[in-house]
Amino acid sequence: MNTTNSLLASADWFPLVLSLKVAAVATLLALVAGVALGWVFARKRFPGDTVLEAVFMLPLVLPPTVIGYAILVAAGRHSPLGSWLREHLDYSIIFSWHGAVVASAVVALPLVLKSASAAFANVDRSLEAAASTLRQSPFSIFLRVTLPLAWPGILAGTLLAFARAMGEFGASLMVAGSIPQQTQTLSMAIYDAVQAGHDDRALLLVAVTSLLSVTVLVLSNRFFSLR
Amino acid sequence: MRPLRLLSLVLALALPLAAAAQQITVSAAASLTDAFKALGPKFEAVKPGATVRFNFAASGVLLQQIAQGAPVDVFASADQETMGRAAEQKLIDTATRRNFASNALVLIEPLRGGAGVRSLQDLAGPGVRKIAVGKTATVPVGRYTRQVLEGAGLWSALEPRFIQADSVRQVLDYVARGEVEAGFVYRTDAAVMGDKVRIAFAPAAAIPVSYPAAVVSDSRQKALAGEFVAFLSSDAAREVLARYGFGTP
Numbered sequence: 001m002n003t004t005n006s007l008l009a010s011a012d013w014f015p016l017v018l019s020l021k022v023a024a025v026a027t028l029l030a031l032v033a034g035v036a037l038g039w040v041f042a043r044k045r046f047p048g049d050t051v052l053e054a055v056f057m058l059p060l061v062l063p064p065t066v067i068g069y070a071i072l073v074a075a076g077r078h079s080p081l082g083s084w085l086r087e088h089l090d091y092s093i094i095f096s097w098h099g100a101v102v103a104s105a106v107v108a109l110p111l112v113l114k115s116a117s118a119a120f121a122n123v124d125r126s127l128e129a130a131a132s133t134l135r136q137s138p139f140s141i142f143l144r145v146t147l148p149l150a151w152p153g154i155l156a157g158t159l160l161a162f163a164r165a166m167g168e169f170g171a172s173l174m175v176a177g178s179i180p181q182q183t184q185t186l187s188m189a190i191y192d193a194v195q196a197g198h199d200d201r202a203l204l205l206v207a208v209t210s211l212l213s214v215t216v217l218v219l220s221n222r223f224f225s226l227r
Numbered sequence: 228m229r230p231l232r233l234l235s236l237v238l239a240l241a242l243p244l245a246a247a248a249q250q251i252t253v254s255a256a257a258s259l260t261d262a263f264k265a266l267g268p269k270f271e272a273v274k275p276g277a278t279v280r281f282n283f284a285a286s287g288v289l290l291q292q293i294a295q296g297a298p299v300d301v302f303a304s305a306d307q308e309t310m311g312r313a314a315e316q317k318l319i320d321t322a323t324r325r326n327f328a329s330n331a332l333v334l335i336e337p338l339r340g341g342a343g344v345r346s347l348q349d350l351a352g353p354g355v356r357k358i359a360v361g362k363t364a365t366v367p368v369g370r371y372t373r374q375v376l377e378g379a380g381l382w383s384a385l386e387p388r389f390i391q392a393d394s395v396r397q398v399l400d401y402v403a404r405g406e407v408e409a410g411f412v413y414r415t416d417a418a419v420m421g422d423k424v425r426i427a428f429a430p431a432a433a434i435p436v437s438y439p440a441a442v443v444s445d446s447r448q449k450a451l452a453g454e455f456v457a458f459l460s461s462d463a464a465r466e467v468l469a470r471y472g473f474g475t476p
Binding site for chain 2 (some may be wrong): 078
C-alpha cells in the first residue's frame with residue numbers, strides 16, 4: 001500500500017491533463033464539423049455525395065500511421081501550408097499539442113458525422129415542414145426543431161468521439177511527438193514507460209486511462225438508448 | 228495414404244523446420260541498420276544454409292524485448308551501458324561479448340533551412356528552436372548527447388528545446404524533414420541521408436562510441452549465433468563496417 005501511495009503522490013499528472021485538454025478541443029472541432037457535415041449528408045443530395053461522405057469516414061478505417069503521415073505531408077515544414085504558416089505566422093502544428101488536436105479531431109470526426117447524419121435522418125420531416133408553415137427561417141427550424149430532436153444521437157456519437165480522441169496514439173505521435181511536459185499524452189506516456197521498463201508507472205497510467213474510457217462509454221450508451 | 232504422398236507430406240512439414248534450424252535473429256541498434264543489412268548476405272555466403280534476420284530499434288527498446296522473452300539470438304547495442312544491463316539481468320552469455328565497432332557523435336542540421344550552428348553554444352541561440360535528441364532512458368545516442376552537453380554546462384539550459392526521439396534514426400528523420408533545427412546522431416547516420424542533412428560539427432568532448440555484441444542466453448541457435456558475433460570481427464565484416472563509416476572497436 002505504501003508503494004501505491006508514494007507512486008500516486010509522486011506521479012506526473014501532466015499526461016492526463018493534456019489528454020483531457022487535447023480530447024476536449026479535438027471533440028469540439030469534430031462536433032462542429034460533424035454536425036454541419038452530418039446535416040448536409042442527411043438532407044442534401046448531390047453528385048458524388050456518397051463518395052464525399054466515404055472520404056470523411058476514411059479516418060475510421062485508415063491506419064493511424066497513414067493519417068499521421070498525411071498530416072505531416074499537408075502541414076509539415078516543406079509543405080505549402082506548413083511553410084506559409086511558419087513564414088507569416090511563425091506557427092507550426094508539428095511538435096505542438098495543436099498537432100495532437102488536429103490528429104485527434106481527424107480520427108474523431110467520422111464518429112460524430114455518422115451519428116449526426118443518422119440522427120438528422122431520423123427526424124420527422126413533417127415537423128420541420130410544420131415549423132416552416134409557421135414562418136420560421138431554415139436556421140431557426142434547425143435550432144428549435146431539428147437539433148432538439150437529434151441531440152441524443154449526436155451526443156452519443158460525440159462521447160464516442162471523445163473516447164477515441166483520448167485514446168489517439170499513432171497519428172498524434174507522428175505529428176506532435178512525445179515531448180514530456182509538452183505533448184506527451186496518456187497513451188504516449190504509457191508507451192514510453194513500457195519501453196523504458198517502468199512497469200509500475202505504466203500500470204498506473206493504464207488504470208487511469210481505462211477508468212476514463214469506460215466511464216465515457218457507459219455515458220455514451222445511456223444516451224444511445226435515450227433515442 | 229500412399230507411401231509417396233506420405234513422404235511428400237512429411238517433407239513439406241519438415242523442410243520449414245529444417246530451414247528454421249539454420250536461422251538466427253539479430254537485434255541490433257538502429258544505427259547499424261544499413262551496415263548490418265549489408266553484412267547479412269556476406270555471413271550467409273560464408274555459412275551456406277544459414278539465414279540471418281534483423282530487428283532494428285533503439286538499444287534500450289531491444290533490451291526490453293529480450294527481457295520480455297523475444298526469440299532473439301544475437302544482441303548488438305550502441306553502448307556498453309545497455310549491454311552491461313543485459314549482462315546484469317543475465318540475458319546474454321557474457322563469455323561471447325565482444326566489441327566490434329566504434330562511431331562518433333555529430334551534430335547535424337537540415338541541408339536547407341539550417342541555422343548555421345558552429346559550436347555547442349550556438350544551440351542556445353535564437354535561430355535554434357528545436358533540437359532532436361534520443362530519449363536518454365532507452366537510446367544510447369541520447370545518453371552520449373547528455374554527456375557532451377552536461378560537460379559543456381548546456382544540458383539544462385537547452386532542455387526546453389529538446390524533441391525526444393525513439394531512436395537515432397528518428398532523430399535523423401526529424402532533421403531531414405526540417406522540423407527541428409539541429410539533432411545529435413552518429414557520423415554513420417549522417418552519411419545515410421547526405422542529401423537532406425549536413426554535419427555542422429563533431430563535439431570536441433565526444434565520448435568514444437563503442438558497439439558490443441553478444442549471444443543471448445536463451446538463444447536456440449547458440450553455435451550459429453556465436454559464429455555471427457565472431458564474424459563481426461572478421462576482415463570481411465570490418466571492411467563493410469568501414470564502408471559505412473564505422474571505426475575499429
